[in-house]
Amino acid sequence: MTEDNLENRWVNYIIRMILKSLKQLQIMFEHSRSEQRSKLNKKREQVQGFQARLNRIKDSYGYEKGRRELNGLIAISEREILRLSEGLVKINESLRELNKMITHLTRYTKTNELGKASSRLTQKKPTLRLLKDARYASLYRFYKNIETAQRNKHLLKQITFPYKKTALLFEYYVLCLIIDSLKANGFIWTKGWLADEEDPTRLIDGLASETLLRFESPDGRFYIELAYDMSIINTNDDSLSHFKANINRTPDFRIAMYTSKGLFLNA
Structure with a gap:
């Protein structure tokens, strides 16, 4: 009996469609x-x-509340890091199982009678x-379930680049203007965001809150910190009252100047 029969062609076709769906799922994972x-x-x-x-204010008088706030933020962030790490482990495990399925099905169609069946399916x-x-x-029902899910639930939608709202794009635009202005005045961008990343495409998701950029003067006597969407810690320092006036104490941008030894000069 020839292996190139209609039944084997159908099985070949179904497995190819399943593989296509699994590979789309692989991209999503x-x-x-x-x-x-x-x-x-x-x-x-x-x-x-x-x-x-925290290190900058750990021995300073009048920053007790600020230290408590920072310690609280660190504790919350560390719990979030643990949650994200556990989620990453689960994603990796799912991706490994998915890769095994793809490898097995691909090998199956090439190493037995199905490999001798034509890939054409006219019926x-x-x-x-x-x-x-x-x-x-059973295989056919499995295929039909996948086909129905694709058609009705958009589970395997095409991956696209994330988009940003207009207000957020304007914030990015203003930030870039500030960066260009600092660089035009001779400051060297040494740390934060794009300065820390060799491949800018890895940052395509955008700029995270609490991002701190550092620019050093050419003579090394002082540096400027440009903070994006960073909360202001409560202190007894009235010089920061205009920043605290923000309802959430998180101004979009904050520029502060320090000596090379970290002594605060102005903001």
Whole structure:
């Protein structure tokens, strides 16, 4: 009996369609993993920022409430890091199982009778002989379930680049103007956001809150910190009252100048 029969063609066709769906699902999992890693890295950077701010005020008088706030933010962020890390482990496990399925099905179609069957399928309905066989019928039902899910629930929608709201894009635009202005005045961008990343495409999800950028003067005597969407810690320092007036104490941008030894000059 020839292996190139209608039943084997149908099985070949169904497996190819299943593989196509699994590969689309693979893309979705890889995208989710990339997003999860990005969130995890941003959260770790936030913790580093909180710890750096805590170190600057740890021995200063009048910053007790600020230290408590920062310690609280660090504790919350560390719990979030743990949650994101556990989620990343689950995504990796799911992706490994998915890759095994894809490898197995791909190998299956090439190493047995199905590999000898033609990939052409002119008849669009399975034969009665195929449906009478419990193995073929089960495979066909599985295929139809996937096809229905794709058609009705958009589970495998095409991955697209994230978009930003107009207000957020304007914030990014203003931030870029500030950066250009500092660079035009001779300051060197040494740390934060794009300065820390060799591949800018990895930051396509946008700029995280609590991001701190550092610009150093050419002579190294002082530096400027440009904070994006960073909360102001309560202190007894009235010089920051105009920042605290913000309802959430998180101005979109804050620029502060320090000496090379970290002594605050102005903001």
